[in-house]
Amino acid sequence: xxxxxxxxxxxxxxxxxxxxxxxxxxxxxxxxxxxxxxxxxxxxxxxxxxxxxxxxxxxxxxxxxxxxxxxxxxxxxxxxxxxxxxxxxxxxxxxxxxxxxxxxxxxxxxxxxxxxxxx
Amino acid sequence: xxxxxxxxxxxxxxxxxxxxxxxxxxxxxxxxxxxxxxxxxxxxxxxxxxxxxxxxxxxxxxxxxxxxxxxxxxxxxxxxxxxxxxxxxxxxxxxxxxxxxxxxxxxxxxxxxxxxxxx
Numbered sequence: 001x002x003x004x005x006x007x008x009x010x011x012x013x014x015x016x017x018x019x020x021x022x023x024x025x026x027x028x029x030x031x032x033x034x035x036x037x038x039x040x041x042x043x044x045x046x047x048x049x050x051x052x053x054x055x056x057x058x059x060x061x062x063x064x065x066x067x068x069x070x071x072x073x074x075x076x077x078x079x080x081x082x083x084x085x086x087x088x089x090x091x092x093x094x095x096x097x098x099x100x101x102x103x104x105x106x107x108x109x110x111x112x113x114x115x116x117x118x119x
Numbered sequence: 120x121x122x123x124x125x126x127x128x129x130x131x132x133x134x135x136x137x138x139x140x141x142x143x144x145x146x147x148x149x150x151x152x153x154x155x156x157x158x159x160x161x162x163x164x165x166x167x168x169x170x171x172x173x174x175x176x177x178x179x180x181x182x183x184x185x186x187x188x189x190x191x192x193x194x195x196x197x198x199x200x201x202x203x204x205x206x207x208x209x210x211x212x213x214x215x216x217x218x219x220x221x222x223x224x225x226x227x228x229x230x231x232x233x234x235x236x237x238x
Contacts, residue, residue, distance in 0.1 A: 004234070008189070013189075013192055015191075017189065018189070018190070019189050019190075019219075019222060020189060022227050023231055026228060027234050030232070030235035031234075063237075067230070069127070069138055070127070070130060070136065070137070071132070071137070072130035072131070072134075073131065100138075106232065106233050107226075108138055108142050109229075110226050110228075110229030110230075111142055111186070111223075111226055112142055112145035112146045114220060114223040114225050114226050115146050115150075115220065116149035116150045118182075118217075
């Protein structure tokens with residue numbers, strides 16, 4: 001079984017998570033991988049907890065997709081450290097980090113279209 | 120002339136701004152409004168400076184689009200305060216704040232599609 005973690009920032013405001021929960025539900029319908037959300041801070045679950053849950057459910061490989069628009073300290077420093085810790089904790093499980101979703105041209109185009117259609 | 124401000128978080132990392140700069144360039148090609156980026160913190164220009172620049176260039180109405188994925192403190196508390204200060208500073212100019220782009224179904228669908236196509 002493959003696991004897919006959508007890794008987002010987190011917020012003190014519970015409502016903040018809503019678009020990410022919608023995203024996780026939408027991705028789940030489009031992939032055979034088991035999808036889980038994880039947050040860097042301020043709300044559970046942590047990346048480590050989400051990965052541990054996927055491994056306990058039988059995941060042999062796990063993709064981590066940063067649901068961040070820009071490539072900054074959270075995706076360039078925090079995430080690699082968390083992923084390294086998860087690899088140490090789960091030897092034999094392949095754990096791969098991808099680029100933040102804001103690096104995808106199709107995502108930028110969709111955001112631009114959503115903004116421009118109201119102009 | 121209409122102004123359009125893309126309001127994002129900001130980062131210590133200059134490279135973080137790249138997707139937002141691409142977004143601004145893409146939106147500019149799709150609208151007659153004059154488009155400017157502004158950041159909440161850590162990098163210039165501030166929202167107040169971006170709005171002042173648009174007003175000095177002749178903007179009579181300004182849309183502020185929060186380029187944030189989730190609705191949290193930055194868009195629910197910080198942005199309204201900054202927009203209120205801008206309205207006080209520029210009486211007669213219509214300044215409207217919109218929902219964060221992560222609230223748009225088309226944006227969530229595009230992010231989901233970009234993630235799922237690699238699964």
